[in-house]
Amino acid sequence: MFKALYIDKVEDQYQCSVKQLDDAAFPEGDVIVNVEYSTLNYKDGLAISGKSPVVRRFPMVPGIDFSGIVEHSDNPNIQVGQRVFVNGWGLGEKHWGGLTQKAKVNGDWLLPVPDSLSTYDVMAVGTAGYTAMLCVQALEKNGITPQSGKILVTGANGGVGSFAIAYLAKLGYTVIASTGRPEEAERLQALGASEIIDRNTLSEPGRPLGKELWAAAIDSVGSHTLANVCASTQYGGVVAACGLAQGMDFPATVAPFILRGVTLAGVDSVMCPNDKRVKAWEQIAKLVDKEMLDTASTVIGFEQVIDIAHQLLDGKVKGRVVVDIKG
Numbered sequence: 001m002f003k004a005l006y007i008d009k010v011e012d013q014y015q016c017s018v019k020q021l022d023d024a025a026f027p028e029g030d031v032i033v034n035v036e037y038s039t040l041n042y043k044d045g046l047a048i049s050g051k052s053p054v055v056r057r058f059p060m061v062p063g064i065d066f067s068g069i070v071e072h073s074d075n076p077n078i079q080v081g082q083r084v085f086v087n088g089w090g091l092g093e094k095h096w097g098g099l100t101q102k103a104k105v106n107g108d109w110l111l112p113v114p115d116s117l118s119t120y121d122v123m124a125v126g127t128a129g130y131t132a133m134l135c136v137q138a139l140e141k142n143g144i145t146p147q148s149g150k151i152l153v154t155g156a157n158g159g160v161g162s163f164a165i166a167y168l169a170k171l172g173y174t175v176i177a178s179t180g181r182p183e184e185a186e187r188l189q190a191l192g193a194s195e196i197i198d199r200n201t202l203s204e205p206g207r208p209l210g211k212e213l214w215a216a217a218i219d220s221v222g223s224h225t226l227a228n229v230c231a232s233t234q235y236g237g238v239v240a241a242c243g244l245a246q247g248m249d250f251p252a253t254v255a256p257f258i259l260r261g262v263t264l265a266g267v268d269s270v271m272c273p274n275d276k277r278v279k280a281w282e283q284i285a286k287l288v289d290k291e292m293l294d295t296a297s298t299v300i301g302f303e304q305v306i307d308i309a310h311q312l313l314d315g316k317v318k319g320r321v322v323v324d325i326k327g
């Protein structure tokens with residue numbers, strides 16, 4: 001028997017609770033992993049609360065990523081005893097996810113934990129930190145360097161935002177953090193932000209073009225914020241867009257793109273091909289250190305997950321939440 005967070009629809013009622021399951025309950029997959037750590041992301045909050053139709057199949061075990069040790073493998077590329085982890089691929093949406101003591105998944109989705117990192121470290125980084133790296137690499141791929149100018153990070157106190165700031169600062173960039181929680185300024189500075197702006201300056205409908213304030217941006221907020229971010233990006237700059245914390249809409253004009261040559265780079269972590277993932281995790285393994293992970297993440301136990309998921313949706317959680325499945 002093993003413990004899992006279990007979402008089901010009973011007589012049209014959405015329910016999420018901790019359940020004891022056995023191996024017979026497992027869905028399809030060729031590798032069984034003893035899960036050591038999982039995480040709580042915005043998407044998990046939506047799945048656990050039922051606030052948004054994230055879950056596409058019932059019953060469902062939420063959790064978009066996990067790490068652990070392989071217990072059983074029918075996949076030639078994965079060995080019993082190997083330290084592995086996974087991000088995305090529809091876990092917690094279409095396939096059972098990581099908020100469980102045991103997971104059965106398609107072994108092709110698993111990556112080996114990099115030698116310099118632990119199963120805890122890869123979850124402290126998690127989907128948010130990996131997405132932040134995909135965003136950094138999208139800026140680099142489009143020609144942005146520390147000499148290009150300042151880089152704006154929106155949703156600064158969130159998981160993606162916190163890691164984006166930390167990576168950029170370590171790579172030598174000057175970072176402006178946009179946040180609705182100015183009281184967290186010290187934390188953002190510790191991560192590497194040089195300047196902090198109030199997110200309200202970006203969240204209302206704005207002009208098609210504004211002052212050129214940054215060379216590039218990493219946006220996890222969407223909506224008016226993304227439109228205003230593009231409008232204030234320097235000539236030839238780049239905006240990596242990965243999130244929708246303010247909204248899914250994009251009420252913008254084409255002006256920044258056709259008059260300033262701004263590039264809007266979309267970033268998806270879920271279906272991202274493995275070669276890009278490996279490249280992102282190679283750079284993550286080089287950049288993260290214990291201090292960064294401690295500043296960016298907090299650890300909770302399995303029993304706290306439902307409560308913290310609601311707090312996360314209310315914007316009360318700072319940085320990353322790692323779930324200690326064994327604890």
Ligand code: NDP
Binds near residue numbers: 178199203245270317
């Ligand atoms: P978090 O909940 O950890 O952080 C979101 C942050 O956005 C908050 O901390 C807050 O930062 C800011 N925020 C929240 N509400 C609003 C609002 N109404 N207006 C402006 N800012 C707001 O989430 P994550 O960092 O994990 O994810 C951020 C976004 O990125 C989510 O939309 C998520 O779905 C998306 N995402 C996308 C991925 C992809 O593959 N494309 C992968 C991972 C995440 P502050 O308090 O500093 O203002």
